[in-house]
Amino acid sequence: MTLPEPRESARGMYAFHLKRLREEHGLSQPALGKKVHVSASLISGIENCTRTPSPKLSAAFDAYFGIPEFFTALQPRVVEEIGLPAGFLEYTDVEAEANMIKLYENFVIHGLLQTEEYARSVLSAGNRPDKIDRLVATRVERQAILYREEPPMLIALLDEFALHRPFGGREVMRRQYEHLLKLAAEPRVALHMVPGDAELCPEGAFAILTSSESPPMGYVESAGRKGLLIEAGQHLAELEVLFELIRNKALSDTDTERMIRDLMEKS
CATH class of the missing domain: 3.30.870.10 (Endonuclease Chain A)
Incomplete structure (x- = not known):
């Protein structure tokens, strides 16, 4: 499956940086899932652009990786791009x-x-x-x-x-x-x-x-x-x-x- 380009898609950017940060920290998808209390399949789905990150999970990513307001700020753009209702x-x-x-x-x-x-x-x-x-x-x-x-x-x-x-x-x-x-x-x-x-x-x-x-x-x-x-x-x-x-x-x-x-x- 071809993933959206990070420069052209909020989903693609979210997925690209999540994978990049996970690998830089030497974590598998299951290991990252345990750190933020979600399943490995959810981490995989977000990185493959088949699952949608929530505000709560985005805040957990920001806290774990020590990058305030990164995934949290990007998440609303992902939702907007997908077409889910506000809120x-x-x-x-x-x-x-x-x-x-x-x-x-x-x-x-x-x-x-x-x-x-x-x-x-x-x-x-x-x-x-x-x-x-x-x-x-x-x-x-x-x-x-x-x-x-x-x-x-x-x-x-x-x-x-x-x-x-x-x-x-x-x-x-x-x-x-x-x-x-x-x-x-x-x-x-x-x-x-x-x-x-x-x-x-x-x-x-x-x-x-x-x-x-x-x-x-x-x-x-x-x-x-x-x-x-x-x-x-x-x-x-x-x-x-x-x-x-x-x-x-x-x-x-x-x-x-x-x-x-x-x-x-x-x-």
């Missing part, structure tokens, strides 16, 4: 450490719950073809938190509209429904549909993340692929109240499963 990788850093995730999604099935085929169809709208594979990989990689040894508790509220909106055709949707049923059977996943006639108007998708290591955080999505992390305070408290209001209107887990099975039969 997204900060969110995934918090998401990866959360032991409780509460989310509401109103237009599409949430990224943590998507099949790869469904994700590809969703991401194909409005993105250049050369970015799709990387965006899909980033989305699928996030889902690993649901299968780790101690997964977070996930409470997902999905608007009924999100299930009816077709992406990728009937077979893609059918496999997506099957995937939702499989996830709903997991002991630490609670999936609830919000019926279309529910009298509420949340206005947008959002998530609330709780961790034993840090204060709770919120994440709000808006038009134009923008995302905003919300720290503890009045806004986050309002999101907590809104989540409970939506949950009170949602179907039970049994009725949710029945709805998804009905959709599968019709697909």
